[in-house]
Amino acid sequence: MSTKKYKYTKDNVYLTEVQRDFYEENGYIVFRNLVDFNLLDECTNRFLEYCDGKVNTGYYVKVIKDMSLKNTDAKGEFLINKIQDFNYDDILFKYISYKPLVDIVQSIIGPNVTAAHSMLINKPPNSEKNTSRHPLHQDLHCFPFRPAELIVASWTAMEKVDEKNGCLFVMPGSHKGTLLEHEYPPNVTNPGYRGVLGLEHIPTVNLVMEKGDTVFFHPLLFHGSGPNLTKGFRKALSVHYGANNCNFINVTPKMDKVALYHAKTKGFPEVTFNLYWKAKSRIVRGEPGNFQNLRSQL
Template sequence: MNVSSNRLYAKQYQYTYNNAYLTEEQRDFYEVNGFVVFRNLVDYALLDECKQRFIDICNDVVDKGAMTVMKDVSLKHKNVKGEYLINKIQDFTFDDVLFKYIAYKPMVDIIESIIGPNITACHTMLINKPPDSEQDASKHPLHQDLHYFPFRPANSIVASWTAMERVDEKNGCLFVIPGTHKWKLFKHDYPPNVKNKAYHGVFGFDEIPKVNLVMEKGDTVFFHPIILHGSGPNFTKGFRKAISSHYADSNCHFINVMGTTQENIAQEIEEMAVKKGLPSTIKYEDIWKYKSRLVRGAPGNFQKYESHL
């Protein structure tokens, strides 16, 4: 074995797996920074199909099923409808059209390189920033995605986030604090003036430099669930759409978040679930199991239920 091979063999990777889909440079970048961007990864035709599906859901052309459709709170009392009012749809795991994004092979191959071969899609969003929204409604405060998840380990969870059109500082691109995936999970709550449901954030990090992720249509960023990130408001007269899915190793173990910093979000999500018609006895972990879907490999803890609806 030559010297360079010895160096490669000696590397200790904590956040990625050995396989063919990440280069050494990409693995090193993710290990150090907690995110990595792939340019022009997702096919335009698929993104256009997903965009049309979103518009059809906004306009009640198709049945939303179990999806959650969220309205921009600052636009509710204005004479706007459809995609000019809806700022997010969630939980589209079982939608035949939008699932095509979740299961998109080039993307899932990269997911496998990060969390391993047994992959469950556990959280899905298509995020829309309409024009004319108030800044506090349009932005997403600095946060860590692990705050929402009652399963571990964190290194076995990863997000994909794909720009459906150019995103930059003018229309509310993502920003990240590189390297914070190595930090702890912090307490989250509603920042001042933020009224969008479940838009929790962290406090005390305003002075830390952030990196704006300017992306073109089809570009996709993959990031760790502890990395601090958020997005700015849309200052333009156009839209800013992105589609995202979180994936977890199907054998992640579930935890009881009561008595932890995650108790507030658990209670909030449970209340929302009951309002949608789920039993009042529903457990937070079961909500996540019911809306998850196996994408690749063998089933695991996500596919095991203590009770059934």
Template sequence: MGKFRYTQDSGILTEKQRQFYEDNGYIVIKNNVSNVLLDNIRQRFLDICNGKVDTGFMTIMKDPSLIKHKHVKGEYLIHMVQNFLFDEVLSQYATDTAVTDVIASIIGSNVTAVQSMLFNKPPNSDPGASLHPLHQDLHYFPFRPAERMAASWTAMERVDESNGCLYVVPGSHKGDLHQHSYPNGFKKVLYHGVQNMEHLPKIHLVMEKGDTVFFHPLLLHGSGPNSTQGFRKAISCHFANSNCYFIDVKGTSQEYVSREIEILTAKQGFKLSFVDYWKSQCRLVRGAPGNLQVLDSHL
């Protein structure tokens, strides 16, 4: 094995940046995504909130602590848009070369987007509903190897501790995949967390609009609540090298999440296995296709 395990020799990251990612499991690239693209994405999100867009395969999630307030609507209620890889506007983030150039430097030149989320933390949410517990993204994915997967997370406005910025546990990507479960308090669907690890030293990532953090799927991370009267918007995608392979999660810590996803998709009218659910989310964004093939419905 060479000097670098988690990044690739050919790419735009400098040796210093690669070493930082190797040691810490993440790297922040300042001014990574243009304001023009982020402004278009923000307007698309507002149009979705206001019912002006056919959401198709996208999943729209509302803040569970605000649903009971009938006067709270739109941007003040919706906290996530998920599975937007086939939306004509939001998908431009997943194919943006500013993002995929860095991703290719980490996972290789054949890049498949496997998950997509636009996060919105509205004001006046219960803190327990607004935060995201400490977790590892690999918990949700039935493909490997982890070293050929990475996430991008871009601030759509300034994010800091007051409005719920990300925090990370540096170096935790070198550990194992931990058991995940629902935290106490508000139960947001699929917002699982790792318990009894909040004591670990964390770094809060204060970021400006357009800054992007790229990180390993085993990195322990989370975010705090929004305690301001403004919003906290961010857009994120997970990527995998197209030659990653699917695994059987039966008998592992991931069996729990696989059952939950299969139940949820069945309720939505799609009877899919855990693997086929993820195939339905995938979109090739760079290079040649591989094992992560999409279902016919998106061809």
């Protein structure tokens, strides 16, 4: 056990001291070849089943089309940009609960782990540049739970990702700051992609990754991704994990409106924003906590 004082990680059980130091300083860390290829291929096949309408989406899963391709002849994998909130899909939960991945999460946020938000993101070819790119942003902007130090994202490349097909880029050390206001940047046409303006002059680092490579990052870290300029796809799996006893807070009306719209489309007209987040989350490890307490808002 390290004798150093750490703010952004919890222990050395699954991280070396060098790895903890890197995450503490930079707000992210990449693990090469972490996720088994067979698991990723299984997840890809599940995604294709969603794309082809072969899977019932249930209460929570959202299948999202690429905005710029909706009125074209694109179908299936060539049209779908994302499936979201698949915590209760038994196939995709294999990634969420994958032990080598959750072990690292545990050393960052502690032994009680809940999957709060999940996405399989696909950048199809022929998407417009300003739809495909995701501007610089902080994920904490979207979450009604705190503290930030008890939240971490995993992001796994399902195929090679680089500058050509829209890899992630990060601003190292930016997790040490505060949550900034998010707006729609100029020329970004995706309504789900808000960003932080005025930071274009600050250098970023591109995360070129091979299949199975995984980056973990803090929810205040400024990050984004470029457009897919190739004729292939760019797929990645991403999950945001929170400690089971995170505290829920009130959020801005803008955030509340978007999430409640999705809740209503799934048959929950009276649900509150926080209850919706609790209901779609899923415990992964440890003792139940605030995420699992639904009674307080019923």
